[in-house]
Amino acid sequence: MRPIIKAKVLRTKKTVALARWLIGKHLVRRFPDGREEARMIVETEAYHGERDRACHARFGRTRRTEVMYGPGGVWYVYLCYGIHEMLNLVVGPPDSPAAILIRGVEGASGPGRVTKALAINRALNAAPATEPSGLWIEDRGVRWPPARVEAGPRVGISYAGPVWVAKKWRFRIKPVA
DNA sequence: TACTCGATCGGA
DNA sequence: CCGATCGAGTAA
Numbered sequence: 391m392r393p394i395i396k397a398k399v400l401r402t403k404k405t406v407a408l409a410r411w412l413i414g415k416h417l418v419r420r421f422p423d424g425r426e427e428a429r430m431i432v433e434t435e436a437y438h439g440e441r442d443r444a445c446h447a448r449f450g451r452t453r454r455t456e457v458m459y460g461p462g463g464v465w466y467v468y469l470c471y472g473i474h475e476m477l478n479l480v481v482g483p484p485d486s487p488a489a490i491l492i493r494g495v496e497g498a499s500g501p502g503r504v505t506k507a508l509a510i511n512r513a514l515n516a517a518p519a520t521e522p523s524g525l526w527i528e529d530r531g532v533r534w535p536p537a538r539v540e541a542g543p544r545v546g547i548s549y550a551g552p553v554w555v556a557k558k559w560r561f562r563i564k565p566v567a
Numbered sequence: 568t569a570c571t572c573g574a575t576c577g578g579a
Numbered sequence: 580c581c582g583a584t585c586g587a588g589t590a591a
Contacts, residue, residue: 435574444574446587454587472584474575491574502575546574570590579581 395527397463397520400481405488408481409436410561413539414532417495419508419525427508430532433494433562435544437478439487444550447487457516458487465525467505467515474502475511479519479527493545494562540564 395415400408418428437445446468447455457466462481466489470476478489491501498507505511510525519526541558548555 437574446574449588452588468574469584469586471573471575472586476574478574489574493574500575544574549573568591571588573585573587576583577581 392522393529393531394520394522395529397461397518400462400479400520401483403481405438405481405490406436406559409434409490409559410539410541412479412490412492412527413561413563414534416528416530416532417492417504417508417525418522418528419510420522421509428528428530429495429497429508431492431495431527433492433499434560435491435493436559437489437491438559442550443554444544444547445487445489451487455487458489459485460516462488463518463520465514465517465519467510467512469512470502475505476501477505477510477514493560534563538564 412431412434415431416428417431420426440447447458451459458480461484464480466478466480468476477492480489482488492504493501495504498504514525540562542560543555544560
């Protein structure tokens, strides 16, 4: 059996805790030609609820954010700056819009690079992340000590205002100094 | 319909 | 520092 993460975990744990928990898990991609590639997640960011002024759900329920209002365990993929596809994992129970941006995996630092490296685009929006279809997550047993995971402010959200910029909802494995 | 601006990146 | 490049969201 593949160690695929369960949807229940993604719907019950809190958003920020899940963003931290996701570090060390593996993002597994099955390309259209059947080939598979797995990369460890090394950087994430949490976006939680309509109150979070940095979250797309701050405008409420719209065509784009609809997927975030469904149950956790599916992908939310959107286009940013007209160029970059951004990969997010929807988490939480229904009607609780929240998502985690995958900002980095082994060999690809930056959300735009992650999707480019694994050929991910909006065709995967709303697709399940908890079964071996096109893209899913596995727990392959990697455990990083808390001291190796750094929490810091989210990137590129200055429009959200100081209160939300200050939240340390970005997680990444510390570079080996 | 006419704006504005973005959860970024690569090049100058 | 700046341009790319397009669609979501707002205002009208």
